[in-house]
Amino acid sequence: MANSVSGDSVVDRVVRVIAAxxxxxSSLQLSDLAVRAGLPLTTAHRLVRQLAAHGLLETGAGGTVRLGLRLWELVNRNSPTLALRQAAMPFMEDIQQVLNQNVNLAVLDGWEALFVERLSRRGSVANRAKVAGRMPVHVSSAGLALMAHQDMALQADYLAQFADPVGKATVDTMRGLLSETAHQGYAQLAGVVDPDTWGIAVPVIDGKKRAVAALGIVVPLQEMRLQALVPALQTAARGIARRLGRDEP
Amino acid sequence: MANSVSGDSVVDRVVRVIAAxxxxxSSLQLSDLAVRAGLPLTTAHRLVRQLAAHGLLETGAGGTVRLGLRLWELVNRNSPTLALRQAAMPFMEDIQQVLNQNVNLAVLDGWEALFVERLSRRGSVANRAKVAGRMPVHVSSAGLALMAHQDMALQADYLAQFADPVGKATVDTMRGLLSETAHQGYAQLAGVVDPDTWGIAVPVIDGKKRAVAALGIVVPLQEMRLQALVPALQTAARGIARRLGRDEP
DNA sequence: CCATCGCTTCCATTGAATGGTAGAACTTGT
DNA sequence: ACAAGTTCTACCATTCAATGGAAGCGATGG
Structure with missing residues (x-):
């Protein structure tokens, strides 16, 4: 009974609260939050109150807790993806206008593609939800496009993941997929969420020939015409890269 | 020299670091960060390292610090504005398509309008920047639309702000502006950023007759035709309110 | 009306946070 | 190439802020 019997620091706990x-x-009961964060109720309560005092959390009636507007504001003012999204937005809008498909923008984080922006197909009400969503590299065209244009060392680390469970076959398949993607300059993959759609993605390449982002679209199977779609995406991706380069050389 | 000679808690400091x-x-030198956060260099360094271990911050070469992707992800997955933005997005796109103007969505935070989403006019490359921007209530049409449809108590508190410096005249002007806005059902105001533009905003009203958001557009002076614009905005605002109501009754 | 459940306050205990000092890594000027 | 400067990182004895069990409070419900 003293400073953390569980041996984790205050920072650890604050992070766990936010990540809980x-x-x-969007909102959680205090007691649920305490359980999810693995904290004694009392401690959770104290942390929540402190964070709420700064607006990073907000507390409603009956001990309900949610992330605070101020936190949203701080993060969206200074987000590491801000420059990327700003550079990409006009081109994404163009793509959306011309091709009328769902457009998305992803970055690589670990072994997953993290979607940082998305424009829905006109009329399709859905889909805005998945901003800040993740997909494993090997099941998303965006993931493939990103991984195919990384350092060889990083790719090797990634492929090592597949060695354990199934063996060499999977590694080779994956390696082939990546090198094919790299040569083609784009990735395509059957839709995971919806089996009647295909994903196409192209890398946004920086000055060091590395993919800093992937620009992708989701296309209904019957509208799948690579000849028309890929060049449009590639043109847009080059445009994004150019705008990015100008800001931070 | 012990646990915080300055008497602030770890949580306070973590917040200061994130808010610094x-x-x-998007990025800051460690030493600058320490100064901005009002922390000894050593302490700042330790906190940054701990936060970076969890991905809330990221450290680059040469002690440069930025907000982490993981923080962005957590906040944008669970943001309090998520439901609102999801509900509003389709309508904002409609407005943008039909009127071809800059569309924005704001909520009230303190005595300011906080812009939570924005769609740029087609062709105008600018403007995406200002998401997560703030404008004082009295100089933004969105702010007026929001404040005009709040509890009388809250409005009174707000008006009290103006009492001190200038006196009664300003309070009365402001009160008049608010009640006029409330009666009209929309707010309009000369552009602050650009003098040749006007802002128009309408409230998104919830079940308790309070404005939970404001939907606004920025219109070049020569295209200012209230008769055409206001009804379109009001229709969209009602649509947003309806979708919001369905999710959380 | 009493029981239950969940949020909040209280407070003695103690180990985690602190930050000065010192050294490493890097940049700049001569 | 060397020195002076600047900025980041590591170390570690001191001590006060964080801790969390216990008890109080308030609401819901049977």
Whole structure:
């Protein structure tokens, strides 16, 4: 009974509190939060109150807790993806206008593609939800496009992941997929969420020939015409890269 | 020399670190960060390292610090504005398509309008920057639309702000502006950033007759035709309110 | 009306946070 | 190439802020 019997620092706990919210759940009961964060109720309560005092969290009636507007503001003012999204937005809008498909923008984080922006197909109401969503590299065209244009060392690390469970076959398949993607300059993959759609993605390449982002679209199977779609995406990706380069050389 | 000679808690300091980034500056030198956060260099260094271990911050070469992707992800997955933005997005796109003007969505935070989403006019490359921007209530049409439809108590508190410096005249002007806005059902105001533009905003009203958001557009002076614009905005605002109501009754 | 459940306050204990000092890594000027 | 300067990182004895069990409070419900 003293400074943390569990041996984790205050910072650890603050992070756990912020990260405790399950995806899409904007609010949580204090007691649930305490359980999810693995904290004694008393401690959770104290931390929440302190964070709320700064506006990083907000507390509603009956001990309900949510992320605070101020936190949203701080993060969206200075987000590392801000420059990227600003550079990409006009081109994404163009793509959306011309091709009328769902357009998305992803970056690589670990072995996953993290979607940082998305424009829905006109009329399709859905889909805005998945901003800040993740997809494993090997099941997303964006992931493939990103991984195919990374350092060889990083790719090797990634492929090592597949060695354990299934063996050499999977590694080779994956390696082939990546090198094919790299040669083609784009990635395509059957839709995971919806089996009747295909994903196409192209890398946004920086000055060091590395993919800093992937620009992708989701296309209904019957509208799948690579000849028309890929060049449009590649042109846009080059445009994004150019705008990025100008800001931070 | 012990646990905080300055008497602030670890949580306070963590918040200061996250909030230390000046608007739009995605990265900061460690020493600058320490100064901005009002922390001894050593302490700042330790906190940054701990936060970086969790991905809330990222450290680059040469002690440069930026907000982490993981923080962005957590906040954008569970942001309090998520439901609102999801509900509003389709309508904002409609407005943008039909009127071809800059569209924005704001909520009230303190005595300011906080812009949570924005769609740029087609062709105008600018403007995406100002998401997460703030404008004082009295100089933004969105702010007026929001404040005009709040509890009388809150409005009174707000008006009290103006009492001190200038006196009764300003309070009365402001009160008049608010009640006029409330009666009209929309707010209009000469552009602050650009003198040749006007802002128009309408409230998104919830079940308790309070404005939870404001939907606004920025119109070049020569295209200012209230008769055409206001009804379109009001229709969209009602649509947003309806979708919001469905999710959280 | 009492029982239950969840949020909040209180407070003695103690180990985690602190930050000065010192050294490493890097940049700049001569 | 060397020195002076600047900025980041590591170390570690001191001590006060964080801790969390216990008890109080308030609401819901049977």
């Amino acid at each position: 919210f399950p995806e899409g759940a | 980034f000046p608007e739009g500056a």
